[in-house]
Amino acid sequence: MATWLTVMTGKSGRIFPGHRLSAAGGDATPQLGQTRLATRPRRPVVVARAGISGASRTRLTASCETAGMRITVLAGGVGAARFLRGLKAAAPDAEITVIGNTGDDISLFGLHVSPDLDTVLYTLGGGISEEQGWGRAEETFTVLHELAAYGAGPGWFALGDRDFATHIARTSMLRAGAPLSAVTRALSERWRPGVTLLPMTDDQVETRVTIDAGGDAGSRTVHFQEWWVRMRAAVPAVAITFSGAQAAAPAPGVLEAIAAADCVLLPPSNPVVSVGTILAVPGIEAALRAKTVVGVSPIIAGAPVRGMADACLAAIGVEATAAAVAAHYGAGLLDGWLVDDQDKPAVDDPRLAGIAVRALPLYMTDLAASAQIARSALSLAGELACRAS
DSSP states (O other), rough: OOOEEEEEOOSSSOOOOOOOOOOHHHHHOOOTTTEEOOOOOOEEEEEEEEOOHHHHHHHHHTTOTTTOOOEEEOOOSSHHHHHHHHHHHHTTTTTTEEEEEOOOEEETTEEEEEHHHHHHHHHTTTTTTTTTTSSSSTTHHHHHHHHHTTOOOOSSSOOOOOHHHHHHHHHHHEEEEEEEHHHHHHHHHHHHOEEEEEEBBBSOEEEEOOOOOOGGOOOEHHHEIIIIIIIOSSSSSSEEETTTTTOOOOTTHHHHHHHOOOOEEEOOOTTTTTHHHHHHTHHHHHHHHSSSSSOOOSTTTTTTTOOOOOHHHHHHOOOOOHHHHHHHTTTOOSSEEEEEEGGGGGGGOOTTTTTTEOOOOOOOOOOHHHHHHHHHHHHHHHHHHHOOO
């Protein structure tokens, strides 16, 4: 039976269909096929929380026994993949479904590239470059060098020979008429990641970044990958939008995986362009609000653990702190939040009223550390479920 909770939320820069926020905090007019980021005032929200089943609740609170548990995870790339590796070790008998971000997808050399989906597959399937955290291990770049010799670009996105094979296989299946979800399922047959990997949608959603070109040039909008990889996010973004999100639908199995989940976990992924993009697909955020959701902060001591999430947060007017990211998600969505010991003051931050915050070591230095973080997330989910029952 669902338990009804009344919570106070302060949505700073939350993502809602049809809204976009400028870096200056002003509201911008939405463009067709885009979402914008907007700020909503504090107000009481009544949220239905579907409780964890009795058997699963017992397992969660008894040494984290997770056999038979159903866990759904919203995932970006490197941080999510490493967290998932820890989650599999912490809950080896659980049924884990991963909803992957596809807003980063890009067409390169006529091929459909899905960076976040591939990072999850390669990491869990044992083919990832551990040094980089992305791309294939023992990679070579003969094809890329040959393309450069022909003057074919772009040269700023490094695709290795092994990686090219994945994109060729994906593109051929897509051109034959298969949806991305079916293609991802077929690719998973090769990698056997030990989880069910679903793209957030079968529809095209593209994360775009508006930058200030300077001088008389004004602003211009580029694909997220160009800003992230070519520019290294060094050019300040004035807006981040999700083109096509308003018209997109969750991929088959996405809403069902959320509805069936005993708990939903948000790994330490980028809250704007990874988790945020997934939440922009209509229906996903609403489904999450009925579940017990526990997140792991991607920010430690005021800096992203990896990548340039601080640049993304700045674009939507959110400071790069563990507390601010939790407030960005809001108590209407987030039930529990794990922060690093260095961010322990967040436990008592008044902005996080209605969110249970726990401090612990959050650096995923190895598999054991990642597994311990995953256990802590599951333990907090069980604690919250017991409170709600």
